[in-house]
Amino acid sequence: MRLSHSLVPTLKETPTEAQIVSHRLMLRAGLVRQTAAGIYAWLPAGLRVLQKVAQIVREEQDAAGAQELLMPTIQPAELWRESGRYEDYGKEMLRLKDRHERDLLYGPTNEEMITDLFRQSVRSYRALPQILYHIQWKFRDEVRPRFGVMRGREFLMKDAYSFDIDYAGAVASYRRMMLSYMRTFRRMGLKAIPMQAESGPIGGNMSHEFIILAPTGESAVYYDAAFEEIDYSASGFDIFSEADLERFFGLVTTHYAATDEKHNPAVFAALEAGRRREGRGIEVGHVFYFGTKYSAAMGFAVAGPDGRPVAPEMGSYGIGVSRLVGALIEAFHDEAGIIWPDAVAPFRAAILNLKAGDPACERMAEDLYAKLAPSVLYDDREERAGVKFADADLMGHPWQLIVGPRGAARGQVELKRRASGERQELSLDSALAQIV
RNA sequence: CGGGGCGUGGCGCAGCCUGGUCAGCGCGCGUGUUUUGGGUACACGAGGCCGCCGGUUCGAAUCCGGCCGCCCCGACCA
Numbered sequence: 066m067r068l069s070h071s072l073v074p075t076l077k078e079t080p081t082e083a084q085i086v087s088h089r090l091m092l093r094a095g096l097v098r099q100t101a102a103g104i105y106a107w108l109p110a111g112l113r114v115l116q117k118v119a120q121i122v123r124e125e126q127d128a129a130g131a132q133e134l135l136m137p138t139i140q141p142a143e144l145w146r147e148s149g150r151y152e153d154y155g156k157e158m159l160r161l162k163d164r165h166e167r168d169l170l171y172g173p174t175n176e177e178m179i180t181d182l183f184r185q186s187v188r189s190y191r192a193l194p195q196i197l198y199h200i201q202w203k204f205r206d207e208v209r210p211r212f213g214v215m216r217g218r219e220f221l222m223k224d225a226y227s228f229d230i231d232y233a234g235a236v237a238s239y240r241r242m243m244l245s246y247m248r249t250f251r252r253m254g255l256k257a258i259p260m261q262a263e264s265g266p267i268g269g270n271m272s273h274e275f276i277i278l279a280p281t282g283e284s285a286v287y288y289d290a291a292f293e294e295i296d297y298s299a300s301g302f303d304i305f306s307e308a309d310l311e312r313f314f315g316l317v318t319t320h321y322a323a324t325d326e327k328h329n330p331a332v333f334a335a336l337e338a339g340r341r342r343e344g345r346g347i348e349v350g351h352v353f354y355f356g357t358k359y360s361a362a363m364g365f366a367v368a369g370p371d372g373r374p375v376a377p378e379m380g381s382y383g384i385g386v387s388r389l390v391g392a393l394i395e396a397f398h399d400e401a402g403i404i405w406p407d408a409v410a411p412f413r414a415a416i417l418n419l420k421a422g423d424p425a426c427e428r429m430a431e432d433l434y435a436k437l438a439p440s441v442l443y444d445d446r447e448e449r450a451g452v453k454f455a456d457a458d459l460m461g462h463p464w465q466l467i468v469g470p471r472g473a474a475r476g477q478v479e480l481k482r483r484a485s486g487e488r489q490e491l492s493l494d495s496a497l498a499q500i501v
Numbered sequence: 502c503g504g505g506g507c508g509u510g511g512c513g514c515a516g517c518c519u520g521g522u523c524a525g526c527g528c529g530c531g532u533g534u535u536u537u538g539g540g541u542a543c544a545c546g547a548g549g550c551c552g553c554c555g556g557u558u559c560g561a562a563u564c565c566g567g568c569c570g571c572c573c574c575g576a577c578c579a
Contacts, residue, residue, distance in 0.1 A: 077528065077540065078513050082572050102571065156502095157578085174579090207578070208502060215579095222579055274579090351579060385579035419538055451539040458539090469538055479538090 066109070066412070067434075068444045073110050074098075075456050086281050087394035088213030090403050094460045096390075096411075103210025103218030110442075110460065111390070113411035115221065118389050119200050121252050121408060122223045129245035129304055131196040131225050136178050138202055142168035144177040148362045157205045171204040176359050176381055179226040183377075184365035190230040193367065193377060194238055198225035200386060212283075215347070215391040225382040230369065232356075235378035239271065239354050240310040242382040243317065246275055246350050247297040249384065254406030255349075255396060258288050258322050262351065275350035275384075276324065279395035282345030287333050289320035290340040347392045354380040403461030404484050412442040414464035414500050415457045419450040425473040429493070433466055433478070436497060441466075458483065464500045 066073075073095040082099075083089040091097050096111030107115055123133065139161070145151035151158075151170075159171040172178070179197060187193070200223045210218050227238035243259060250257035255277045262274040276286055295301065295316055302309040321336055323329065324346065333341060357376040360366065366374035390409075397404045405411070414437065418430040434443045442462065444453045450469070457465050467479035472490060480496045481488045491499070 074511085076512065080512070081507085081514095084573070099571090203579075205578075209573095209575090209577085211573080220579065224579085348579070383579050388579060417538095423537095449537070449539085449541070451541085454539045456540085467538080471538075 066439065066442050068442055069446045071110075071442075072108055073442075073460075074108070075459060083213065085212050085215070085395070086398055087215060087391040090394050090398060090459070091213055091391065094403055097214060099213075103207060103216070105214055105217060105219070105387075110411045114390050114393075114405070114409055115387060117409045117411070118253065118393070119221070119223070119386050122249055122384055122386060123200065125245050125249040125252070126198050126223065126225060128248075129196070129241050131198045131242075131245075133199060134197055135199050136172070136175050136182075136201060138172055138204070139169050140172045140175075140178055142170055144181055144363075145170065147364075148177050148180075148359055150177070157207065159204050159206050172201075173203055173205045174222075174381070174383075175199070175201075175224055176226065176379075177363065180359045180363050180365055180379070183228060184360075184363065187228070187367055189368050190370060190375060194227065194229040194234050196225055196227045196238060196242070198223055198382075213391055215388050215395075217387065220385060221387040223384040223386055227380045227382070228360075228377045229379075230367070230375060230377060232378055235354055235356070235380055237307050237310055239352060239380050239382075240314045241304055242352055242380070243273065244297065244302060244304050244310065244313050246352070246382075246384065247295075247317075250275065250277055250349070251297060253389070253393060253409055255393070256293070257349070258286065258292050258346070259317050260286075260322050260324060261318075261327070271354035273352050274348050275352075276346035277349050277392055277396060278344045278346050279392060280345060281395045282347045284346060284348075285325040285328070286323070286344050286346040287325075287328050288322040288342050288344075289336060290342050291316075291320045292322065293342075347388075347395060348385075349389050349392050350382075350384040352380065352382045354378075398461075401455070402459035405461040405463055407463045410461070410463050412460075412462050413437070413440045414466055415442045415444055415460070415462040416466045416468065417444050417450075417453045417457055419453065419467065419469040421445060421447045423470055423473070426468050426470060429473050429476075429478065430468045433468070433493065433497070437500075466496060466500075 075095045076093045079089045080092050083092050095108055097105045097107055100106050142151050158173055161169045161171065163169055200221065202219060203222045204219050207216065207218050210216055225242060227235065229235040229238055247257060257275050257277045259273045259275050262272045302313045321333060356378050359379055360376040366376050369375040393409060394403050397406060416430050416433050418426050420426045430443065434441065461483060463483055465481040465483065467481060472478055476492060477490045478493055478496050479488055480491050480499060
């Protein structure tokens, strides 16, 4: 992308409404713009991040054997009347009427709809287990949206639903999703910790929330350093082995971990001093097991091995995709701006032409751009060097390819790593080799 | 939903209390000169129904009423 003709409106000053770091930086770096309270437009650079985050989530869901589908944002009220939640959900649900006065709603979650889809077609226990997910916009009419994209009313969520024939199966699905989540967050460079949670309005009796660590997180967290030593990768656990899943679940649930509201100082103090970790965290995911709550309420049963009907055991698993973008910034930033982990950066690198109009610089910058487009942002604006440096730091590209008259004369480019600030003078080829 | 606050060019703000040469400042934007490796300097210029509706008044950004929108703290949540 050429910055001179892109809608990436960076801001020198911070809009007053933005109070937390990620919100300020998202506005300043030109990633999003607010359209109404808790509702945001994702501008080109922001959308690239959102899509990268979604893609990592998608790949890890697929790797855990989940199937992707896409359910609509608008749902008929009937489905929710069947489960009883049309009345229960309250004002957070955005209710609509179509031209025929039919009651509709903008989905805040999809348990009813997925159950309906399953009961239409699945008749036998032999088709189970299955896990389905989609990545779709949700709307929850929060009383008080805040923190920018972290607590919006409209948000992008990955929600998965598991169907098993019995409790043991449901437990395995639940654990499989948990492991998938740990891998997902790790791929983004985040440290995540699963914590015992209340199951809230979704209902059920087993629930964990996933907190990622960030210095500016919303709540204090206390945990055992053992979490940092677990190898969640395929070499640590086979995600399709029930024995491995059980071992994984055991590790992840026995070590101490709590947010401030559930923190038990006495238990924490009993931990060996060297293992006690305190930090701040942000909730980015939540998993629930709720048994037959929806299948029973909505009359969904399959034939069991003995031919008699059985209501499948279900669970649901959410990751706040758009929230993650904000959470990532909370976890990775400094005074100058965002520091994107490579895996989610909107652009791998920025090319800074320090002297637009200079033939040698133009040639070198264009050459680099031709080789790296479209995964790179070319700052070809007629701006001073300082402006370009400041904007590149703000936007947080992992690498900066700095093309100036000094180096261009010698066929050299300066490569800067945003995270460490390290710079090195290199030939074009070795610079390219480094950032690919 | 309870409490607090704010709406004035794209952004950040002053002006309001004490109505009238009050529509202003900084940044940004355009043109020119200047500068040329960390948000350069100067000059000229464009840009605003002062959130909306109504009222008071000879006169309203300023006073009064209603409405709308947004933010912050708290209770609640992916």
